[in-house]
Amino acid sequence: GQQLNQSPQSMFIQEGEDVSMNCTSSSIFNTWLWYKQDPGEGPVLLIALYKAGELTSNGRLTAQFGITRKDSFLNISASIPSDVGIYFCAGRLGGNNRKLIWGLGTSLAVNP
């Protein structure tokens, strides 16, 4: 199946640093979703984006729906140890398509 290009694959940062990750596609999407997964648990929805150019925040997390509708970005400010986990992007093509297309994830490690 189709997959999104998510980068970077992994990050190792110091506590307090800002983090940026992104997803790109050759297809145009109507919806972008960002999830976080802790080890051994199901993904948790962080932010949902529905309009090109939309910028949405959830606490220290900010995500943007790219203008071209082919990409999305997630930023985490002032990282803390509990930010550790795998972050996934997922996109939905238009129409009545219910299937999500997933990135392979960005693994984040935070050094206290």
Place this chain on the structure above:
Amino acid sequence: DGGITQSPKYLFRKEGQNVTLSCEQNLNHDAMYWYRQDPGQGLRLIYYSQIVNDFQKGDIAEGYSVSREKKESFPLTVTSAQKNPTAFYLCASSIDGRPLATSSYEQYFGPGTRLTVT
């Protein structure tokens, strides 16, 4: 407390046996999904159901079967035909519904079941 439950958390089976994974939701969501997750491969869709008594194959349906007899339940059977069944299995649901709102497609996940077949 509304949510999605999957049981058991860990499941062990011998090769050649069928095994059924449970998924229940009390969110009143119309659509439900089953994903498989392997290290480094992200989430791959096995089956999904938009309404009771109807379901569609996802990207990797071979060796799996599902049923949707109740809105709240979407059990997944891993059959002996599945060549590499050991994986982390995730169930999700979304509002779906009519008329469709932008949030209708947001998927919410259960805690997962880790299946090990030896």
